[in-house]
Amino acid sequence: MRHHVCPSWVGYLLVSPLRRLVETPERILGPFVEPGMVVLEPGCGMGYFTLPVARMVGSEGRVIVVDIQPKMLDVVRRRAEKAGLADRIEMRKGEAGSLGVEDLTGRVDLAVALYVVHEVPKQAMFFAQIAKALKPSGKLLVFEPRFHVSKNAFEETVTLGETEGLAVESRFATLGRQGVLFRKRRREFV
Numbered sequence: 001m002r003h004h005v006c007p008s009w010v011g012y013l014l015v016s017p018l019r020r021l022v023e024t025p026e027r028i029l030g031p032f033v034e035p036g037m038v039v040l041e042p043g044c045g046m047g048y049f050t051l052p053v054a055r056m057v058g059s060e061g062r063v064i065v066v067d068i069q070p071k072m073l074d075v076v077r078r079r080a081e082k083a084g085l086a087d088r089i090e091m092r093k094g095e096a097g098s099l100g101v102e103d104l105t106g107r108v109d110l111a112v113a114l115y116v117v118h119e120v121p122k123q124a125m126f127f128a129q130i131a132k133a134l135k136p137s138g139k140l141l142v143f144e145p146r147f148h149v150s151k152n153a154f155e156e157t158v159t160l161g162e163t164e165g166l167a168v169e170s171r172f173a174t175l176g177r178q179g180v181l182f183r184k185r186r187r188e189f190v
Helices: 008-014 017-021 025-029 050-057 070-083 123-133 151-163
Strands: 038-042 062-067 089-093 108-114 134-145 166-173 177-184
Touching: 025 050, 038 050, 038 123, 050 062, 050 070, 062 070, 070 089, 108 123, 123 134, 123 151, 134 151, 134 166, 151 166, 151 177
Parallel strands: 038 062, 038 108, 062 089, 108 134
Antiparallel strands: 134 177, 166 177
């Protein structure tokens, strides 16, 4: 699978209000996000999902976003400030080999990897770091675009997630996307 990072200029297209005509963050993420949650969003781009999630977690919740492109984080910061949500959103610059979430071990209720896993060159590392950050009851929601990610490539992604400590709870499919909800697998003692 070829890995390609979305150029920052595409981010402006992805936060267009017209996108809401076909994809509403509240409808997609509403069943998974609750007030007071700590939500991790790696590959946040310019925050199309970030701001709605910040509203959903409420004043007691927290959204931790990670992106490898400073330009993306700068735009999220400005949008969050304008919306009055900056105090709920923590921004982190990821690196090629690390999400930079080592300090979150066992603290994340939900991670949302929305249209980003196919851009990650070291997917096993990506899943391992997220699994470690999740609480024992934590979950990871992954959506990938069908036009970028073949069914076989998506199945390889799911298998990698399972290899790195996650278990499939449910699957989703629509015309434009394929998804999986993982839960953190409980360690079995022998």
